[in-house]
Amino acid sequence: MRRTRPVDVARFGLGLAALSRPGLLLHLTKGPTSAVSYSAATRRTVRLLGARYVVQSGGGMILERPWLPEADALVDLVHAASMLGLAALSRNHRRLALLSAGAAVAFAGADLQEQTE
Template sequence: MDPTPAWHTSGLGRLAWGATLIVAPRRLLRRWGHPSGLAVGTLRVLGVRHLAQAAVTLRRPVPMVLAAGAAADLLHAATALALAAVDRRQRRIALLDAAIAGGWSTLDLRAARRRRSP
């Protein structure tokens, strides 16, 4: 039996993370950041993006889709780092978010490389 492909595990994890961002943003923000209305809304929008990306990845796990997802995650990480640099109240949650986005990007890039290999 072959092990579960990395893209599949990553996609399922991303579904769970996206759902968490949509359903419980205040809980995350109370622990890691400042639960302003803007921050809650932002996490919910990010949750929707994660759900959409997971759906596309799970439906069509080809290298181009995986690489595009990795690029989106790198952009996400960069914007989170920019937020951490300018908003002291959101610094902890922004740095955590940047680390998570970097992790998703790494997983997707590795999966894209594996899908290219014979």
């Protein structure tokens, strides 16, 4: 019987939150003194990332393939690299990009850790 990987559950939860409440996630990522206001385009981007997490975790929950954790980790590491690039280029989105990169690296680490167990 297929066991659901905890990283897929966590990825699904974050994706669902990003899809359903992007404003809440954006609010939670603001610093205590931040005056940044996020646009509708930023909210759409958060929803798009949420959809990617839901699809990625759904694939992980449905498929049983030995290469899946490595593929998930690669997708998340590519995302983290793109967020580090955004952080370097956009002061207004730096905090959000760094938090997103951190979450992606954590998911990749969890996927790769599973491979060693």
